[in-house]
Amino acid sequence: xxxxxxPGMGAYVSEADPTEPNWEDTFYGSNYPRLLAxxxxxxxxxxxxxxxxxxxxxxEPKGAHGIENGVGQKPVQLCKTxxxx
Amino acid sequence: xxxxxxxxxxxxxxxxxxxxxxxxxxxxxYWTMAAYFHNALPxxxxxxxxxxxxxxxxxxxxxxxxxxxKLYGEWLAPNMNVDQVRQxxxxxxxxxxxxxxxxxxxxxxxxxxxxxxxxxxxxxxxxDTAGIPVRLGSRLLDEQALSKPVSELKDALRNASGGSAxxxxxxxxxxxxxxxxxxxxxxxxxxxxxxAWRNAYMQMGEYSLAQHNTHVLI
Numbered sequence: 001x002x003x004x005x006x007p008g009m010g011a012y013v014s015e016a017d018p019t020e021p022n023w024e025d026t027f028y029g030s031n032y033p034r035l036l037a038x039x040x041x042x043x044x045x046x047x048x049x050x051x052x053x054x055x056x057x058x059x060e061p062k063g064a065h066g067i068e069n070g071v072g073q074k075p076v077q078l079c080k081t082x083x084x085x
Numbered sequence: 086x087x088x089x090x091x092x093x094x095x096x097x098x099x100x101x102x103x104x105x106x107x108x109x110x111x112x113x114x115y116w117t118m119a120a121y122f123h124n125a126l127p128x129x130x131x132x133x134x135x136x137x138x139x140x141x142x143x144x145x146x147x148x149x150x151x152x153x154x155k156l157y158g159e160w161l162a163p164n165m166n167v168d169q170v171r172q173x174x175x176x177x178x179x180x181x182x183x184x185x186x187x188x189x190x191x192x193x194x195x196x197x198x199x200x201x202x203x204x205x206x207x208x209x210x211x212x213d214t215a216g217i218p219v220r221l222g223s224r225l226l227d228e229q230a231l232s233k234p235v236s237e238l239k240d241a242l243r244n245a246s247g248g249s250a251x252x253x254x255x256x257x258x259x260x261x262x263x264x265x266x267x268x269x270x271x272x273x274x275x276x277x278x279x280x281a282w283r284n285a286y287m288q289m290g291e292y293s294l295a296q297h298n299t300h301v302l303i
Contacts, residue, residue, distance in 0.1 A: 001241055001244045001245050002224040002226065002230075002241055002242075002245050002289055003224060004241060005224075005226065005230040005233055005237070005238070005241050006224060006225065006226050006227055006229070006230035008281075009224065009225040009226065009227055009230070009281040009284070009285065010224075010225050010279050010281040011222075011223035011224050011225060011288075012223045012225065012279075012288050012290075013223075013279070015221050015223045015288070015290050016221060016222065016223035017220070017221060017222045017223070027279060028278060028279055029279050029280045029281055030280055031278055031279070031280065035278070
């Protein structure tokens with residue numbers, strides 16, 4: 001697959017697979033730690049959230065509809081993960 | 086809002102060039118041709134071309150079975166006329182025509198020159214629909230990836246299109262040296278959040294019409 005052709009590159013977050021593995025590195029690369037620190041500082045309560053956005057891993061979408069929960073198509077609850085307690 | 090800054094740029098002439106390379110659907114010839122095309126992309130980008138193309142291994146709307154495997158799209162060529170675009174495409178098309186592949190390949194291309202990029206693009210790309218329920222996939226490709234051996238590219242592209250599923254893939258030729266080294270105050274890719282854009286030549290996107298609970302393969 002194309003991922004194997006360019007393993008060190010990444011993907012365009014706005015047109016990518018929402019189930020992309022290792023999405024932090026794929027969508028944000030080496031900038032992710034700094035972006036996450038900024039997110040924690042300026043949006044500590046996760047007001048702005050979508051799947052695969054910076055800091056989205058701090059919240060776990062819970063619902064009854066499987067994989068699409070958190071992608072935006074189905075209503076879900078956002079719950080703090082252990083790293084965010 | 087207390088302040089707005091607007092940058093104005095000069096009118097940019099360009100050529101819109103539609104192209105299509107067609108052969109037997111999902112054939113070895115088709116994927117070899119597609120690999121040649123991707124091998125050529127770095128040089129085409131360096132020559133100043135940008136654009137979009139579809140890798141369509143099976144076009145059900147094409148009645149001619151010898152042309153149902155299509156790779157087609159549009160080149161956008163700022164500050165070039167039609168003849169200049171054809172000159173840049175000539176090495177690739179010569180390779181396709183003389184590669185002695187098992188199936189015949191039909192090469193076609195037609196360009197039109199516009200004095201104003203903004204007006205020409207708007208004319209050729211009217212407002213589109215939004216909210217189409219497709220599943221997306223994306224991968225940025227650099228020169229190293231696009232320069233892989235033909236056999237490797239063939240396999241990667243066919244696998245990315247779902248193999249026998251023969252899904253189409255959309256190539257966005259929207260990056261490269263022109264955006265890494267911006268001029269005239271246009272930021273381009275040099276300040277992208279994702280550093281990979283600074284090495285990318287293009288983005289390959291997959292648009293699967295399958296149900297949402299499937300994974301994309303790109």
